[in-house]
Amino acid sequence: xxxxxxxxxxxxxxxxxxxxxxxxxxxxxxxxxxxxxxxxxxxxxxxxxxxxxxxxxxxxxxxxxxxxxxxxxxxxxxxxxxxxxxxxxxxxxxxxxxxxxxxxxxxxxxxxxxxxxxxxxxxxxxxxxxxxxxxxxxxxxxxxxxxxxxxxxxxxxxxxxxxxxxxxxxxxxxxxxxxxxxxxxxxxxxxxxxxxxxxxxxxxxxxxxxxxxxxxxxxxxxxxxxxxxxxxxxxxxxxxxxxxxxxxxxxxxxxxxxxxxxxxxxxxxxxxxxxxxxxxxxxxxxxxxxxxxxxxxxxxxxxxxxxxxxxxxxxxxxxxxxxxxxxxxxxxxxxxxxxxxxxxxxxxxxxxxxxxxxxxxxxxxxxxxxxxxxxxxxxxxxxxxxx
Numbered sequence: 220x221x222x223x224x225x226x227x228x229x230x231x232x233x234x235x236x237x238x239x240x241x242x243x244x245x246x247x248x249x250x251x252x253x254x255x256x257x258x259x260x261x262x263x264x265x266x267x268x269x270x271x272x273x274x275x276x277x278x279x280x281x282x283x284x285x286x287x288x289x290x291x292x293x294x295x296x297x298x299x300x301x302x303x304x305x306x307x308x309x310x311x312x313x314x315x316x317x318x319x320x321x322x323x324x325x326x327x328x329x330x331x332x333x334x335x336x337x338x339x340x341x342x343x344x345x346x347x348x349x350x351x352x353x354x355x356x357x358x359x360x361x362x363x364x365x366x367x368x369x370x371x372x373x374x375x376x377x378x379x380x381x382x383x384x385x386x387x388x389x390x391x392x393x394x395x396x397x398x399x400x401x402x403x404x405x406x407x408x409x410x411x412x413x414x415x416x417x418x419x420x421x422x423x424x425x426x427x428x429x430x431x432x433x434x435x436x437x438x439x440x441x442x443x444x445x446x447x448x449x450x451x452x453x454x455x456x457x458x459x460x461x462x463x464x465x466x467x468x469x470x471x472x473x474x475x476x477x478x479x480x481x482x483x484x485x486x487x488x489x490x491x492x493x494x495x496x497x498x499x500x501x502x503x504x505x506x507x508x509x510x511x512x513x514x515x516x517x518x519x520x521x522x523x524x525x526x527x528x529x530x531x532x533x534x535x536x537x538x539x540x541x542x543x544x545x546x547x548x549x550x551x552x553x554x555x556x557x558x559x560x561x562x563x564x565x566x567x568x569x570x571x572x573x574x575x576x577x578x579x580x581x582x583x584x585x586x587x588x589x590x591x592x593x594x595x596x597x598x599x600x601x602x603x604x605x606x
Contacts, residue, residue, distance in 0.1 A: 240290040241605035244348035247306040248292035256292035262365035262602035264351035265407035270505040274401040277422040277474035279505045284411035285596040287351045289362035293370040296342030305347040332395030333367045336387040356567035361404035364388030381409040413600040444592040447541045447565035466495035497534035521555025521571045528558035537563025552583035
């Protein structure tokens with residue numbers, strides 16, 4: 220990244236080199252409100268390299284922020300009205316009183332819910348420009364929440380740390396949007412550094428930066444959107460979480476991060492044993508991945524991704540045939556490894572690919588139906604002020 224970054228996660232970009240997205244949201248704010256905002260802020264989407272379904276078992280995850288960002292221009296008002304709009308013509312503007320922020324619905328529930336979670340007591344004007352693809356498993360919602368949280372913190376001088384800002388975004392999703400998410404997405408958006416992943420302990424919230432070295436090794440990360448969305452209303456996700464809780468109780472441990480594989484294998488046959496086996500082995504894969512990249516062996520991470528997919532398919536049972544076909548096509552075309560990413564039952568695949576094979580992987584995926592959308596992403600800095 221060009222331009223100056225502070226020592227705290229790069230939250231101040233070079234004012235003389237604002238990216239196009241920042242300029243666009245600045246002009247949109249001027250068009251809507253006839254004045255300048257007090258500041259322009261941005262936050263990235265994320266991918267989770269490894270550590271799937273370990274978060275709600277108090278384990279470790281290894282996400283990184285990506286080079287697609289959401290921009291927010293913000294200014295305080297002298298009354299109790301809060302307005303939010305986007306330069307996307309497909310969205311509706313919303314205006315609410317500060318006391319009614321928790322009633323927000325639709326897309327505005329993400330930014331307004333974040334204001335509510337931060338306890339704002341006066342009006343705000345927010346204008347949004349988003350460049351994180353929607354519905355592709357790249358956490359566009361967390362990017363929006365994180366940009367808003369940083370804007371409020373900086374403009375009010377609240378001085379909250381970034382874990383507290385991430386917690387506000389999570390609370391917005393849990394209590395206003397109504398999505399039972401963990402804190403990984405917001406933490407990645409706020410805490411990641413360029414070129415590095417974030418090793419996050421979901422129990423203690425301790426973090427470590429992990430330099431990946433993919434670019435130096437000639438590797439690219441592709442996110443391949445299956446464009447398949449399976450309805451989770453049948454309780455599949457909730458059933459798996461319940462099975463994990465049951466397994467932990469049977470093992471006498473607070474959460475599955477505390478379990479051992481021999482103990483899991485001694486559980487009776489059934490869903491709790493299979494779900495627990497995935498969590499315990501996935502926790503080990505997170506630490507294996509960290510060890511590999513720190514030892515300068517990033518190409519070997521591919522095999523870890525493929526092992527994760529096999530576990531998610533066979534033990535956690537959240538893959539679907541369309542996603543399995545993408546993994547097979549990507550590896551067959553030269554990817555070093557690939558796995559399903561996110562909650563499962565459709566969604567996206569993450570693949571580690573030698574740069575010279577990215578075209579071949581894209582071509583191989585283009586023969587599938589529905590035709591997946593292939594995007595290359597790179598580890599990027601976390602939320603920051605743009606101007």
